[in-house]
Amino acid sequence: MNTSVLVGIDIGTTATKIIVIDLDGKLQGEVSLPAALFSPQPNFAEEDALQWWRNVCQGVPLCLQQAQVDPEQVLAVGVSGMVPTIILVGTDGFPLRNSIQQNDARSHVEIDFFKSQLNEKEVFYKTGSAITQQSIGPKLLWLAKNEPDRFAKTWLVMGSYDYINFCLTGQPTLEQNWALESGLFDLHRRDWDDELLSLSRIRREQLPPVHAPSEVIGKVSPEAARQTGLLAGTPVVAGSADHVASAFSVGLKENGDLLVKLGGAGDILYSIDRLEIDERLFLDYHVIPGLYLINGCMASSGSILKWFRTQFAPELDYPDLDREAEGIRPGSDGLILLPYFIGEKTPIFDPLARGMFFGLTLQHTRAHLYHAILEGISFGFLHHIQVMKERGWEIHRVRVANGGAKSHLWRQVTADVIGYPLEEVAHHPGSSLGAAFVAGMGVGAFASWSDIEKYISISHVTQPFLENHEQYLQRFALYRQLYDSNRSHFRTLAKIEGIAEQVVLD
């Protein structure tokens, strides 16, 4: 009963997740409580930060109980979450309104205003973030214009896990990834940019101090101890953004490590040991000091497979569809898919792009279409890898995770297309593991960041077939030209459909 443990908490869009890990690589407890997303108007995305806190208060005791540990065994607590959300905190420490989520798209007028006032490229190279619907500045301006009373009462602005940290410790802080993704922070000076703050109508003192993920920012307060069952005085670290903690939790820990996530969207993340800014990709701080996490996100990926199954094969499950497509040759007999079914984020940033099947013949079957979807998604990943190679960033190791990684076919197609062996990480708990480990590093529970490997098991290594890869490279050239040749058609289509005005055009 004397083993030490760490608590990791993740504030997700649909759930608050709490885990307990020991120091030897084992998960001891896992609890998940639902959270609700509100959309009072189209394009609005909000949540109730107090619901997250109630989930923490309810979930931590349950998780400790499940793990059969006493609160005194908890060495430290780390929290991760969505980023960048906005929580306006009043002087009483309570939120003044619901959170405004990172994917909330209410501030398009303010985005245009920011763009008109600023040199976008300059802002990008200064802050590492483009001016997009994710940016914090335009959203604060929206609040100032539309909810002046509340905005005037704002004592502090925080992000999702920063607010939970504040509830736990009473210390207002911001983790550095919020600062980076806010678009208000000068990366080179590591300080807020006054011009951007003034456009956002926010004062410097309304932004709490910025911390690195593993810095201990405070201790659990007696009040929080009463509510959560944790011991007062338990150290709490700054934590990290969910995707950053999650990438680390599957072993992205050195320069050149790459992670491909086969989920509903297609995320690809890359560890690098220096600050590099590229307009085609996103940038974050890694949880490990000195490293950065360059990342890309394809707006749709597994969601296309789900769409295909729903529309064309409701009677089949994914393994059946995989079996049906197993006999299809690489290249799907000339069928190419552009996977931009809800527009695309990285690396082309084109909200108006759409999906396309190209090269259709009467010889193609349902299985060909399914196989072409897997290839199209993989081409999307290869596109990101080509951008990295073009920048001279070396890839040393590739891991693959999330739901799609369980599919042998999807893994093989991905390996063949990108041309690297893929190490599949079996059932990892995700960002809460990263948060718990970061907490451990903060209190010296681990000797090295590499100890994260204790928690990771590799279930498969999928080797690429090089002759397939060669063939895919040729097909990929067509894939790229296909988008270029149709870029103007996507704009025409948006005009016909009358959606061009609603989307911020580049």
Next chain:
Amino acid sequence: MGQGYLLGVDIGTYSSKGVIVTTEGQLVASHTVPHGMDMPKPGYFEQDADQVWWHDFVIIVQNLLKKTALDPRQILALGTSAIGSCVLPIDEEGNPLRAGILYGIDTRASEEINYLEEVLSREEIFNRCAMHLSSQASGPKILWIKNHEPDVYQKTRWFLTSEAYLVYKLTGKPSIDIYTAAGYAPLFDVYKKEWIPEIAEYITPLDRLPPLYWSGEVVGEVMQQAAQQTGLLAGTPVVAGTTDAAAEALSAGVADFGDMMLMFGSSIFFIIKTQELIPTQRFWSSNFLEAGSFAFLGGMSTSGSLTTWFRDQFALLELNEEKNGGVNAFTSLAEQAAHSPPGSRGLVLLPYFEGERTPLHDPWAKGLLFGLSLKHTRADIYRAILEGVAYGIRHNLEAMREENVIPERVVAVGGGTKNPVWLQIVADVCRIPLQVPTEQIGASYGDAFLAGRGIGLFNDLTEIRKWVKIKETITPNYEISPQYDFYYRLFRSLYDQTKELMHDLTNQLIK
């Protein structure tokens, strides 16, 4: 002896069909026989003249006579049509020397085409034949026989088409109709309507090519031996028939100048009757079935083949329901497509799943489905297929207009006309009313009419109007048409912008 009747028989790619009709065009009986096709090598397509063509004819006539219990004397005349133009060499005794080489799907004579274009010049061929050589042309196939099967060539007395072989078996007389003879390029001068002596030395002496007739002219009478085999009366007049497409157009009531048949088969086929021969690079043109009339033709590569593909790949539930006695799968898909709005919620399909014939002439063109998003349903995609074919039809009609060919009346026939949603889409996209005949019997009906013309029952072929009744006219909804204009322009641009990529893809695939 009672009332008189007319007999028509058509030999198709996959089946043959015969009809007996009254002289007023009333259908009395029909009979269909399925058959196959031989593919001895890739690109080679053949049918045995006796085991398929003549065999089918005999079975059909015997069955029709049995079904109707008619006295053979009541059959006043008969006509034939077939897939075309095919090449069958027969010897002095009338015996086939090899299997019949089929029409455009047989691509064996590509070297002969290159040779003939070199020695005769493409331009010169076009000036006399109003077409360029392609796998449709029979001249290069005759040369192929000469080059590859010299024994066969030596023994050949006549080169005949499939429908003419039936006429020959019945009457002992060689013949070819003037419409079909255009397919014997580069041997036939479509302006002078005669075989070209100067070209003979490059392919075959002219005395092996049959005498020319207008369709519906009497070639001869049923001989004793054929009478015994078929049950027909010896002495029954037999007319020169034609290629199935022309007979089909006649059967659809293409009578006046400006009448167009729009055939919704596995592909789309257009025939329009014109007042003059209009030589064109993008379409085909020829003499029509009687003196002073001409045909202007176009054809797409897919249509029903696309809806069938979609049904077989993606509508297994509907197919099962149909098998269990439920609604026809196509009907059910069409109903679903009707709930998707014009434009299929932002989808555009290029129907070039088999390349494209007119007006693109691009065998390497490919199918493309543009504009996909996660909101699209299977019904939207099915509708996009129907619309894509409609855009292809409009593209053809616009290109025809550039050649000054403007249809004044369009009659829609074929399996696709059972789909009212599709017809409405085509009418709206193209802004043309579509007339649908009450009965769609097909080419054999036109053959029977030609037989009647041969024995003087009709003064000319325009009298087919009396036979063909229009069931309904699908009129365009002019409020919807403008919506399609945007998508149509996108459709055109999609091909123009991706044509190179389609060709690059084909190059990657054949490597």
